[in-house]
Amino acid sequence: MIDKIRNILRNKDNNQLIKNFFSLSVLKLINAVLPFVTLPYLIKVLGMQQYGAIVLGLALIAYFQAVTDYGFNLSATREIAKHRSSNNQLTLIYSKIMYTKAYLLTFVLLILIPVIFIVPQFKEDLIVYLLMCLMLIGETLFPEWFFRGVEKMGYIAGLNLIVKLSFTIGVFGLINTPEDYWLYPLLLGVSYIAVAIISHYIIFKNFKLRIVYIGLIRVKKTLKVGFPLFVNQFVPNLFNNTTNFLVGMILGKTYAGYFGATRQVVQLLTVFDSVVSSVAFPYLIRFKDKFHVFSKHYLILVAIVSTFLVIVHQYIFDIIGIKYEYDSEVFYVLILGFLSIVCYTVYSTNYLISRGHDNIVMKLTILTSLVGFILSFPLIQYFGILGGAMNIFISQFILGSGSYFYYKKIEKKGTL
Known part of the structure; x- marks a missing residue:
């Protein structure tokens, strides 16, 4: 060993x-x-x-x-x-x-x-x-x-x-x-x-x-x-950043603060995903055959880390001073969104983009972002801060599942 x-x-x-x-x-x-x-x-x-x-x-x-x-x-x-x-x-x-x-x-x-x-x-x-x-x-x-x-x-x-x-x-x-x-x-x-x-x-x-x-x-x-x-990098703002923006504009700056602070906790996981994706991207461009080993082990690790943060999140909330109606529910929904976005970084960024399938990712991202942009206002208007979290999750789920669909389709054809 x-x-x-x-x-x-x-x-x-x-x-x-x-x-x-x-x-x-x-x-x-x-x-x-x-x-x-x-x-x-x-x-x-x-x-x-x-x-x-x-x-x-x-x-x-x-x-x-x-x-x-x-x-x-x-x-x-x-x-x-x-x-x-x-x-x-x-x-x-x-x-x-x-x-x-x-x-x-x-x-x-x-x-x-x-x-x-x-x-x-x-x-x-x-x-x-x-x-x-x-x-x-x-x-x-x-x-x-x-x-x-x-x-x-x-x-x-x-x-x-x-x-x-x-x-x-x-x-x-x-x-x-x-x-x-x-x-x-x-x-x-x-x-x-x-x-x-x-x-x-x-x-x-x-x-x-x-x-x-x-x-x-x-x-x-x-x-x-x-x-x-x-386009692939910009249009996610239509659901991701617009959600943050509309929470502040519709619900007020105080709710913008609560929502921003809650997302900051989830950012702990996003930071971890960003590290792995940033390191893997140039490496997988040169060694494409390593993708399957990378994706399998990384997804297992993400599931373990996410579960741990779910268990301890209330202690983190108490330290920071996050306390509002549905605070844990908002956090759980955002965690589900994070798991979806990990699938996106694995199968889109480190597979499709590393192999030059930029247009596929662009079309998927545009479709997802338009859906998230359209849903953002009614969800926040009717469900408040929880609606903002729901909008993030729905959009990220479409990105993650869509990336996996195209990955399987290209793998089946044997396209590199």
Whole structure:
């Protein structure tokens, strides 16, 4: 047994996979734990209404962040993984993605800022929404897709650690009254921008890359090629983010805070899924025959971890200060949604997309998102916060079951 483990570790690809897993595990653990360190404090100091304003602001920014991301964490990662041995190709890919992101960022800011000033519901917390733009800028400029493509997840872990620690220290040191809630987006935005600058310095110095001029024609081509994955990444906002947004707009900022805090608990599992999916994606592109072993063992592990969180969730709720009507029921429904989304990441992201079936995933995602978008208003209107959870679950269930259906269909045909 020991010899078998040693042989596995001696293999260069397996060794890199394990390093990436632990690097991203540390990153995601930090991303999961630090918000839980600050969440009870923020709810206590700011109150659920002010915290709800932050949740609503994050929901607004998420629409525009999905545009600037443009699915590059999949499409650019895939391209980097295929050409990582060529410095010239990496320079070209790096440059065209950054130029494209710069155009997208300019485009969304020209829309977002007027929207913040025009919509009456945003005027009460105007400074919060405007400062959220800093976070949008920082996240847009952060080249996570590059580090994922070259399978150097340690850089992502280290840089995100800087963001989260800086933000957490700032929260405890500077946010002391409900009126300080505007500091939340300021601290987060400044941290993201600083880390984005550091990350590009690392790319220049350690990977010997540079920015070369990319004309508008190549930018348009990049947008065209990446469009299916952009749609795949963006349209889930129609049910996922819109649900958060409508809970705040229909039920009020206090309920937005409760719903956001409950989803933060489920985020513990989502973080775990994100680690595994991020590490597995570039690996499974190169070793497609490993998928069946990966999917079988991973789904079993997810079922065990989910069961544990269901058992202990009430203790977590008590620590954070989550207590409202149907709080456990909302949590159970969201857990079922999480299990469905794991099937989606396994069979869509790590099977269909890794094999280039982007259009299939795009069509499935569009259909699901439209269903979720249509159902979101009536479900929240008639069933309140529980209706919001139901909408998330219904949409995620369609995604998960649909992904599995197409996986079986392609496997039956013997398509790679």
